Amino acid sequence: MTINLTVDLVLLTIRGGELQVLLIRRGIPPYQGMWALPGGFVLDGEDLPEAAARELREETGLDPQAGHLEQLATYGTPGRDPRGRVVTVAYLALLPDLPAPVAGSDAAGAEWRRYDEVADGGLAFDHDRILRDGIERARSKLEYTPLATAFCPAEFTIADLRAVYETVWQTRIDARNFHRKVTGAEGFVEPTxxxxxxxxxxxAQLFRRGPAALLHPPLMRPAE
Structure with a gap:
C-alpha cells in the first residue's frame, strides 16, 4: 500500500476586528469548487516545513516569513482523502493583517473568510476538524505564550493587544486588569x-514583543 504525504495550513489573521481564516476554492478534483485549507503534496527530498512554506507561497502568494508558523498535528484517518491513503501534517500560522491573497495555479480562488462563517462545517476533506484544532491551539497558546503579538504590527498599544485576545477568545476583557497583567508578565512586552x-x-504608549517564550504568570481565558 502506498501512503502519500501532504501538508495543510490553518492560517489565521485579524482583519477589521474579526478573526479570519485563509481558504482556497479548489480548482481541481476531488471536491472541485469547495472551500478548503491551503495545502498540497510534499515533494521528493522536501522537508515538511519547506513544503508548508512552499504551499503558502504557491497557493496564496503570501510570505511564510510574515508571521508565526508551527506544526499543529498529523491526520491519517483512512478514507479522509478519496484519492487514496493520504496522511497530512497540518501547520498553524498566525499573521498580522495582510493584503488579499492571490490564488495559485490549482486553486480557483483564495480569500480571507470570517471564522464564524465557516465554523459550522462545509470544508473539503477533514479540514473542518483541522480548522477547529487550529483555533483551539491558538486560543490555548495565547494563555501561556506571547503568541498574540504575532497578530500585531512590530509596534502596538496594549489596547491593540487586548483586541487580539478579545477577538480570538471571543470575549470581553477588563481593560485595566488586562493592562496590569500584560505589563506585569516578565518579558511579555517592552515599551518602545x-x-x-x-x-x-x-x-497611547507603544510596545513591542519582549524576549519571553512563556508567560509568567499566564493570562487565563475567562470562564465560560
Missing amino acids: GGTVIRDRGRP
Missing part, C-alpha cells in the same frame, strides 16, 4: 519609548 494618538486624542 514612542506614543501614538488614538481615541479622543489621548496618546
